[in-house]
Amino acid sequence: MRVVIQRVSAASVEIEGQIKARIGPGLLILLGIESEDTLEDADWLVRKISAMRIFSDENGLMNLSVQDINGALLVVSQFTLFASTKKGNRPSFIRAARPEIAIPIYENFVETLRSVTALSVQTGEFGADMKVQLVNDGPVTILMDSKQKE
Numbered sequence: 001m002r003v004v005i006q007r008v009s010a011a012s013v014e015i016e017g018q019i020k021a022r023i024g025p026g027l028l029i030l031l032g033i034e035s036e037d038t039l040e041d042a043d044w045l046v047r048k049i050s051a052m053r054i055f056s057d058e059n060g061l062m063n064l065s066v067q068d069i070n071g072a073l074l075v076v077s078q079f080t081l082f083a084s085t086k087k088g089n090r091p092s093f094i095r096a097a098r099p100e101i102a103i104p105i106y107e108n109f110v111e112t113l114r115s116v117t118a119l120s121v122q123t124g125e126f127g128a129d130m131k132v133q134l135v136n137d138g139p140v141t142i143l144m145d146s147k148q149k150e
Helices: 039-051 099-117
Strands: 002-015 018-023 026-032 062-064 072-077 121-123 130-145
Touching: 002 039, 002 072, 018 072, 018 121, 039 099, 039 130, 072 099, 099 121
Parallel strands: 026 072, 072 121
Antiparallel strands: 002 018, 002 026, 002 130
């Protein structure tokens, strides 16, 4: 699994002209799932993300987690995180998991995030054409891959 985590002041998802989700300060999580991913990958990412200290404390140092600031989370599925640009100019998405594999893992990721953090967790809609707006705070943007635990 791959995620792009963005610390935000605000973020929202619009689908067909309607706001589906909106959060204030917290994290926007773009989530990509590949065919080999498992629930263990999702659990590892949830535990890392929920405890990641990327919010500023009273001294301006990144010492606080999203839980510490009682922030919100917005999870948006994004298969394009597994784009291969090795050949030609049109990306290949062959590594991205098919919906029958990805949807249960996506749903588990969201539910685990809710139970681990007890915070507001909003979502986009899997497979929908979404318009995502955000105010990146910092900017702070972090990439993580459950297969490359760095």
